[in-house]
Amino acid sequence: SVMSVLQSVYYKYYLINTMPMTWADAKNYCREKYDDLAIIRSSDDWIKIKEEGAAKSLTAFAWVGLYNDIESWRWSFNDVPLKNQTLRMWYAGEPKNENGNEACGVLGQLGQWWDYPCTDLRPFICYKSSTDKIIPVASLMTWYGAQAYCRKHYTDLASSTTATQNSQLEQVFLLQGSSWFGLFRDTWKWVDNPLQDATNLKWNTGQPNNFAGNEDCVVIFNGLLVDRPCMNLNFFFCHTNRIEIAPLLIKQNANWIVAQNYCRENYLDLYTVTNETDQQMLLKEMTDKNVMGPVWIGLYNDLDTWYWSYNHLPLKNMSLIKWATGNPDNTSGADMCGVLQDVGKWESYPCYYTGPFICYDANNSAANRFIIYYKPPTDWHTGQTYCRKYHTDMASSLTETDNSIMQQLVKSINYNGAWFGLTKETWKWSDGNEPSYLPWGPNQPDNYYSSENCGGARNGLLTDEQCNKQYYFVCSACEC
Structure with missing residues (x-):
C-alpha cells in the first residue's frame, strides 16, 4: 500500500x-x-x-x-469542575496565583483553601471510595506525585464538595499541617486547544x-x-x-509514485483537494499552464485496506482469506464491500447493490451467533446499521467453522450470496487528509482499464487512472 x-x-x-x-x-x-x-x-x-x-x-x-486558564479549578477525583458546586473555602485573597505559577490546592488552617506551586513538597490527603474514608499521608511529595500515589494505593486525592467533607479534612490539618488535596487547575493554553x-x-x-x-x-x-x-x-x-499552500503544476512526465516522491522531496506532497477553493485553484493552475490533463494529484485507492466491520480487524492480519478467483477485482471502481457466496468463497461488490445480509450476535452461542436477513434485500451499509442496532455487528469470517456456518445460512434461503462484515477503506489523500470532498468527473471512478488506483485531474475534476501511466503532476507548494 x-x-x-x-x-x-x-x-x-x-x-x-x-x-x-x-x-x-x-x-x-x-x-x-x-x-x-x-x-x-x-x-x-x-x-x-x-x-x-x-x-x-x-x-x-x-x-x-x-x-492562563484560571477558571479551570476542579477536583482530581472524577474531574468535577469547582464552578459546578456551591462550597468555596478560599482564604481571603485566594486563589492569587502569586508569581504566575500557583495551580494546585492546599488545605490549611480552619479548613481554608490556598493555591500554591504544584512542585512544592507537602504531606497530602488521599480518599478511598470503597470505604468512603480519607487517609492522611505524612510523606512529602509534589501535588502530581501525591495524586499518583493516591491513585495507586487508594482511589484519588480527597475532594471537598460539602461542608461535612471539609470539616473532616480540617482535622487532618491538626495532625500534619497544611496538605495537598484534590483541587487543581490547568495553566497556560493556546486558544485553539482549550x-x-x-x-x-x-x-x-x-x-x-x-x-x-x-x-x-x-x-x-x-x-x-x-x-x-x-x-x-x-x-x-x-x-x-496553510493559507500559503498552492498547487504547482510540474510539466514533466512521471508515474504516480515517482511524482509523489518528487513532490515530497522538493515541495510538500502531491496536491490535495479538500474543498471547492482547492479545486478552483487547481483548475486555474492547469488553465494558466494550458494543460487539460489528466495530471497526477495526491489521490490513491489503497487496495490493502480490507477489514472486518466488527472491531475493525485488518484482513491482512488474519489467517483465513477465501477470495474467489479474480477477487477482489474492483470492476467498476466501487467494489468496496464483501459478499459470502453459497460456495463459501468471498467476492467484492459495490456497496449499493442490494441483497441478504448476515449479522453477528455476541450474546448468542455456537451457530446461533450468526443470523441472516433477506426480506427485504438491503445495501451493505443499511445491513451494517441494522446489525449494530439489533445485534453486535455484521458477521466476520475468522475461522473455517464460522465460514461454513454462514455458507449454510446462505444456501438455506436459496440465494447465491449475502453481505457480511468485509469492507475496505476507499480513496485516500497522500498527505493524510480525510477524503471528504471528491469532485469526480462524469462516470468516475470507473476502473475502466482495471487497476486504476491512482487519482488524476482533468479540467479540474477527478479521474481514476492506472498508476504506471506517465503524466504531468501537481505538487502542493508552500512558501513557508
Whole structure:
C-alpha cells in the first residue's frame, strides 16, 4: 500500500499594528479577519513570527493566543469542575496565583483553601471510595506525585464538595499541617486547544511572574513571552492556517509514485483537494499552464485496506482469506464491500447493490451467533446499521467453522450470496487528509482499464487512472 504522511499545520503570521486592543478584543478581531490569535508551536513558528515583527519594525509588546486558564479549578477525583458546586473555602485573597505559577490546592488552617506551586513538597490527603474514608499521608511529595500515589494505593486525592467533607479534612490539618488535596487547575493554553496545557514555551527571564496580580494573558517581545493583564491595550499577531499552500503544476512526465516522491522531496506532497477553493485553484493552475490533463494529484485507492466491520480487524492480519478467483477485482471502481457466496468463497461488490445480509450476535452461542436477513434485500451499509442496532455487528469470517456456518445460512434461503462484515477503506489523500470532498468527473471512478488506483485531474475534476501511466503532476507548494 502507498504510505501516507501527515503534514503539520503551517501558520502564516500577520502583525496588526494599527489599533491596540485588549486581549479578548484582539482574539475576536483575529477570528473574524483571519483564523485566530497567533499560535506558536514549532521552532519554525518562532522564527516566522519574529520575522513578521521585524519586517514591520515592532518595538512594543504584541498579544499572542496564549492565556492562563484560571477558571479551570476542579477536583482530581472524577474531574468535577469547582464552578459546578456551591462550597468555596478560599482564604481571603485566594486563589492569587502569586508569581504566575500557583495551580494546585492546599488545605490549611480552619479548613481554608490556598493555591500554591504544584512542585512544592507537602504531606497530602488521599480518599478511598470503597470505604468512603480519607487517609492522611505524612510523606512529602509534589501535588502530581501525591495524586499518583493516591491513585495507586487508594482511589484519588480527597475532594471537598460539602461542608461535612471539609470539616473532616480540617482535622487532618491538626495532625500534619497544611496538605495537598484534590483541587487543581490547568495553566497556560493556546486558544485553539482549550483541553491541553501548552508546552515548550519561550518565556522571558523571570516570566511568568503575575506581577500585577492579574497577568493572565501573554505578549511576545523580542521573540520571548511575557505575562500581562488581559485588559491592557497592545498590538497583536493573528495567524492563518496553510493559507500559503498552492498547487504547482510540474510539466514533466512521471508515474504516480515517482511524482509523489518528487513532490515530497522538493515541495510538500502531491496536491490535495479538500474543498471547492482547492479545486478552483487547481483548475486555474492547469488553465494558466494550458494543460487539460489528466495530471497526477495526491489521490490513491489503497487496495490493502480490507477489514472486518466488527472491531475493525485488518484482513491482512488474519489467517483465513477465501477470495474467489479474480477477487477482489474492483470492476467498476466501487467494489468496496464483501459478499459470502453459497460456495463459501468471498467476492467484492459495490456497496449499493442490494441483497441478504448476515449479522453477528455476541450474546448468542455456537451457530446461533450468526443470523441472516433477506426480506427485504438491503445495501451493505443499511445491513451494517441494522446489525449494530439489533445485534453486535455484521458477521466476520475468522475461522473455517464460522465460514461454513454462514455458507449454510446462505444456501438455506436459496440465494447465491449475502453481505457480511468485509469492507475496505476507499480513496485516500497522500498527505493524510480525510477524503471528504471528491469532485469526480462524469462516470468516475470507473476502473475502466482495471487497476486504476491512482487519482488524476482533468479540467479540474477527478479521474481514476492506472498508476504506471506517465503524466504531468501537481505538487502542493508552500512558501513557508
